[in-house]
Amino acid sequence: MYQTVLLPLKYKNSHFHICYSTSWNNFLFQELINEIVLNENISLNEIGKKIIFHIDFDYFYAQCEEIRKPELRNIPSVVCVYSGREEDSGVVSTCNYEARKYGVKAAMPIRLAKSKLKDIEAIFLPTDMPYYHEISRNAMRIIENYGELFEQVSVDECYVDFTKITNSDFDDAKIFANSLQKNIKDQINMTCSIGVGPNKLISKIASGINKPNGITVVSRQDAKNFISNCKIEDIPGVGPKTAKKLKSLGIDSISDISNKSIFELRDALGYKTATFLVNASNAIDYSQIKARGTSKQIGKIVTLKKDIADFQQINLAAASLCTSVYENLRNKGQAFRILTIILILENLQHVSFSKSLKLYSASFDELHKNSLFIIKEMINNNSISLDNIRRMGVVVSDLKDISGQDSLVNYFEN
Ligand code: TTP
Ligand code: CA
Numbered sequence: 001m002y003q004t005v006l007l008p009l010k011y012k013n014s015h016f017h018i019c020y021s022t023s024w025n026n027f028l029f030q031e032l033i034n035e036i037v038l039n040e041n042i043s044l045n046e047i048g049k050k051i052i053f054h055i056d057f058d059y060f061y062a063q064c065e066e067i068r069k070p071e072l073r074n075i076p077s078v079v080c081v082y083s084g085r086e087e088d089s090g091v092v093s094t095c096n097y098e099a100r101k102y103g104v105k106a107a108m109p110i111r112l113a114k115s116k117l118k119d120i121e122a123i124f125l126p127t128d129m130p131y132y133h134e135i136s137r138n139a140m141r142i143i144e145n146y147g148e149l150f151e152q153v154s155v156d157e158c159y160v161d162f163t164k165i166t167n168s169d170f171d172d173a174k175i176f177a178n179s180l181q182k183n184i185k186d187q188i189n190m191t192c193s194i195g196v197g198p199n200k201l202i203s204k205i206a207s208g209i210n211k212p213n214g215i216t217v218v219s220r221q222d223a224k225n226f227i228s229n230c231k232i233e234d235i236p237g238v239g240p241k242t243a244k245k246l247k248s249l250g251i252d253s254i255s256d257i258s259n260k261s262i263f264e265l266r267d268a269l270g271y272k273t274a275t276f277l278v279n280a281s282n283a284i285d286y287s288q289i290k291a292r293g294t295s296k297q298i299g300k301i302v303t304l305k306k307d308i309a310d311f312q313q314i315n316l317a318a319a320s321l322c323t324s325v326y327e328n329l330r331n332k333g334q335a336f337r338i339l340t341i342i343l344i345l346e347n348l349q350h351v352s353f354s355k356s357l358k359l360y361s362a363s364f365d366e367l368h369k370n371s372l373f374i375i376k377e378m379i380n381n382n383s384i385s386l387d388n389i390r391r392m393g394v395v396v397s398d399l400k401d402i403s404g405q406d407s408l409v410n411y412f413e414n
Pocket of ligand 1: 056057058059060061093094107211212
């Protein structure tokens, strides 16, 4: 039995798919496409070494409530969206694991949840979104500082790339997962569940296996077996509609899907879904972590020569720093909106000044021009004098991924 999977490839700015049959000689195939660059600058070889964490906070809104009201910890607590029409009209947003023991779950009418907890000491609370977002920001900041590429996908979920830190070793990844979980607990008193896998798909499913406060590591070698033992509905994005369609085709399990080819499923499900499902059922997922968020920054700081005293010298230093930052932005396919100049003076005092651009930019000229503008402003404001600057830094933040855009040339001039 052989299998076909589709590889999405980008080569010389053209997108295409390679239809790869597992009946091919695997080694030769790898050799053939190692030269082909996937998603700009990630080779298939690199993808084959990935270690991705999916971190999902447990009973998030309800756990946020427990942080500020520890008395909720050992009793069922239910966070609700009240519609306001009648006293108990509305739905359950989430509940702690104590309440789940009684069958309460998200999206359930509040009345039904109350009936399940009849005669039991339980607390019902309204949602407080600004507070949950504040906790989310704190939690994500801890995680972001831990790994490499970081992508937040919802208020309580994110992916982090741990490939380099762990040297692609799943035993090391387990140690990092334990330490990250402990760190989050120590810093914000919150539990999370972590899935570790060779790609986003596997790590996402894995994080749901040992909830709450669990860690599930699925190594590259175990991934196919792991997914074969999951239910079709466990694949993220597969809803009851797709599951029903698959059932009507006589497909009841993930192994059933993996025994089909994309071409057999294409007519019933459409090309995109068929490709996704056949790949997923073989534990294959080429989607990349998209680093997003406002706290990521790119920057460089240099020590200036002691005798630096005129604006021409500052200009040269700024040009060199901007070139480095620009190269970094370009490699990452990102644009920036906030530019900060940091100056460290002879007496080690730090002075910094930021400017927010009206539009995102990845233009070297704009970066350089605005850097000089900020430095001149600092001089004019008497914040600094030219002869006592010892170190200088250029930092860009509020970054946006633009690598997938057709108008890339609008951002990066040659
Ligand atoms: P989830 O991660 O799905 O659920 P959870 O964090 O409450 O529980 P766990 O991960 O331990 O299973 O959702 C995150 C938050 O999103 C959740 O705390 C509340 C909100 N939410 C709703 O408001 N309505 C819903 O139907 C769901 C599923 C979640
Ligand atoms: Ca969650």
